[in-house]
Amino acid sequence: MSEKKDSEENIGNNAGKQSPLPVLYARSLRASGIASGMVIPAVAGFGIDKFFGTIAIFTILGTIFGVVFGFWQLIRITIKENSE
Numbered sequence: 001m002s003e004k005k006d007s008e009e010n011i012g013n014n015a016g017k018q019s020p021l022p023v024l025y026a027r028s029l030r031a032s033g034i035a036s037g038m039v040i041p042a043v044a045g046f047g048i049d050k051f052f053g054t055i056a057i058f059t060i061l062g063t064i065f066g067v068v069f070g071f072w073q074l075i076r077i078t079i080k081e082n083s084e
Contacts (some may be wrong), residue, residue: 050068
């Protein structure tokens, strides 16, 4: 009788919980998306500067845009996770 009760409690405790591997995978995808969203504009700005032979103005603008975009993504994800 106690074995049945123990197994029912374990099922109840695990109900609704997600395996840690998919959670880790989802978080790593978010992190890589944020990182690439920060790096790609800076690299594109560097390429534009090289193509037009200008000083680092587009690299600086791309870096600023990437950092702002990255922080915006972090804030959005944080708000979404805290509301759940």
